[in-house]
Amino acid sequence: MTRRLEGRVAAVTGAASGLGKATALALAKQGARVLLFDRDEVGLAATAAACPHSVTVVGDASSSVDVARAAETALLTLGPVELLAVAAGILGPAKPAIELAEEEWDRLFAINVKGPWLAARAFIPQMRERGRGSIVLFSSTAGLIGSRFLSAYSASKGAVTMLTRSLALNHAAEHIRVNCICPGTINGPMTDASFAQAGDVAAQEARAQIMLSGIPLRRFGEPEEIATAVLYLLGDEAGFTTGIALPVDGGRTA
Numbered sequence: 001m002t003r004r005l006e007g008r009v010a011a012v013t014g015a016a017s018g019l020g021k022a023t024a025l026a027l028a029k030q031g032a033r034v035l036l037f038d039r040d041e042v043g044l045a046a047t048a049a050a051c052p053h054s055v056t057v058v059g060d061a062s063s064s065v066d067v068a069r070a071a072e073t074a075l076l077t078l079g080p081v082e083l084l085a086v087a088a089g090i091l092g093p094a095k096p097a098i099e100l101a102e103e104e105w106d107r108l109f110a111i112n113v114k115g116p117w118l119a120a121r122a123f124i125p126q127m128r129e130r131g132r133g134s135i136v137l138f139s140s141t142a143g144l145i146g147s148r149f150l151s152a153y154s155a156s157k158g159a160v161t162m163l164t165r166s167l168a169l170n171h172a173a174e175h176i177r178v179n180c181i182c183p184g185t186i187n188g189p190m191t192d193a194s195f196a197q198a199g200d201v202a203a204q205e206a207r208a209q210i211m212l213s214g215i216p217l218r219r220f221g222e223p224e225e226i227a228t229a230v231l232y233l234l235g236d237e238a239g240f241t242t243g244i245a246l247p248v249d250g251g252r253t254a
């Protein structure tokens, strides 16, 4: 079987869990050598065990020092990174935006918005060295439409959507494409955490039913369904696609 990313170098943030992990596994399966970055050392080691030729860096996605260290490690061990998926992100408190404490707001934006900016800033020079590159940022359906349960998160993901479009314009002439994926509700730890914030078991079930009723396909997605779309955007098949925000959401935003 032909592996379509053989010989390519990739980096994935948030690689220890959920969608970042699924993306890293899919990249490795297609033959890419992958730099795996996350703050969760144990989870990162588990992902690395399933990704041949991968290298791990433990660090904080909102720290310029840690992200620069990840980029430098990739360059020294794997060569210039050409494909970048920025999945590290947090949900933050599920309450109306004005009820967040200032520190909660700042933390959410440091990880969800400054993080992707730091990653782009650290890895784009390597893509210039390669003469081409492709980046996928992780936005959300909440980055396209408002969310009453996760309003500050929605604001942070809206910023990711617009960062994507602006980076695409900034770097198109350098043959660097930048797109974002906008997952709907996907089975995994983040969705579990989101429902858990609703309250007791009955309240969690009620929240899940509300979310489900807004999805025309009447189910939540699977991490692999996101990874498949990310690989499409990262790869040469999407060579004429830049600056888009692709919903993979069961029709939620249709």
Ligand SMILES: NC(=O)c1ccc[n+]([C@@H]2O[C@H](COP(=O)([O-])OP(=O)(O)OC[C@H]3O[C@@H](n4cnc5c(N)ncnc54)[C@H](O)[C@@H]3O)[C@@H](O)[C@H]2O)c1
Binding pocket: 013, 014, 015, 016, 017, 018, 019, 020, 021, 037, 038, 039, 040, 043, 059, 060, 061, 062, 086, 087, 088, 089, 090, 091, 111, 138, 139, 140, 141, 182, 183, 184, 185, 186, 187, 188, 189, 190, 191
């Ligand atoms: N799961 C969903 O339903 C869903 C929907 C829409 C968008 N998203 C977005 O997709 C991305 C991945 O989500 P997921 O479902 O895989 O979540 P997840 O919680 O399963 O995984 C997130 C990963 O990011 C890492 N991370 C968080 N903050 C970090 C930091 N400061 N430094 C380094 N690593 C950090 C965590 O350790 C974890 O491994 C996120 O940006 C999320 O907002 C998820």
